[in-house]
Amino acid sequence: MIKVSGLTKDYGARRAIHNVSFDAQQGEIVGFLGPNGAGKTTTMRILTGYMPPTDGEAVVAGYDVVEESLEVRKRVGYLPETVPLYNDMIVFDYLKFMGELRKIPNVDERVDEVLDMVGLFDRADGYIGNLSKGMRQRMGLAQALLHRPEVLILDEPTIGLDPGQVVEVRELIREIGRERTVLLSTHLLNEAQNICDRVLIINKGKIVAEDTTENLQARLIGAERVVLRVRGEADDLAKTIKQVKGVQVAETKDDGSVEFEFASGKDVRPEVAKQVINAGYDLIELRPLGMSLEEIFLELTGSDAAKK
């Protein structure tokens, strides 16, 4: 379980995250989706007890991350953005050492088990320094899983992995997520959709959207977006369109056109056209706008690129 309320972190004068609140339940995989610098790593480092917030509270696995950070660390598996590893140690020995620190019973067996889970069993006797980048990433995952933590916090778990490994690691995370709480970060929309039950979209330190993956998907493929343009003044155009049954969103753009959305299969365009004309406007354009995965993301994160 993770419960975060009003989390804020300043690095000197720079506010990295601002008033972030969300929660994640046992058996749930929550995705933290956001572009570079959004504040994903900052939030995760606070949640693992490695760094205190400037303001706000976070409870992870039942313990306060500031007041009881040792208890939190016992119950959390953390895959950091850059995995710190001792290059001159043997893979197996390193994990065994970590397991002993955590007082894991039958540590040899458990190390074999996690090495198998992350596909590094055949590298057990080799040096960490000889692992490839993707293997180091999987080593980090092995370390995060070792003590069977009830909460897993994974910072970009599939970064640097080859396509086959991406599939395997995603499957592994999904399996783990059935019983535990998983929070993972990614800047890949399809990854968030693919693994997560729920997605939090974070941008510039703030959560800008939160939805179940299904709803997000519905927004991606289920909603159709249309641009409508009339001749001359169009002050109440959006209002007129909004009144049509089935219209979900209607907003006026800078150029005076109105973009509106309706659910796929419930085409409201004829009715919208009728109402717009009845209201006395000269309808000159009614054109569908495809909404790609990237566009939704860019729109939610307020990037200028989306506002072509």
Ligand SMILES: Nc1ncnc2c1ncn2[C@@H]1O[C@H](COP(=O)(O)OP(=O)(O)OP(=O)(O)O)[C@@H](O)[C@H]1O
């Ligand atoms: N140690 C630090 N000192 C100062 N500023 C920092 C520090 N760490 C992060 N920041 C700033 O905080 C903001 C959020 O950074 P953060 O690393 O949390 O983003 P992120 O979402 O993990 O990005 P990425 O996708 O690139 O990993 C950025 O503006 C970053 O420059």
Ligand SMILES: [Mg+2]
């Ligand atoms: Mg990061």
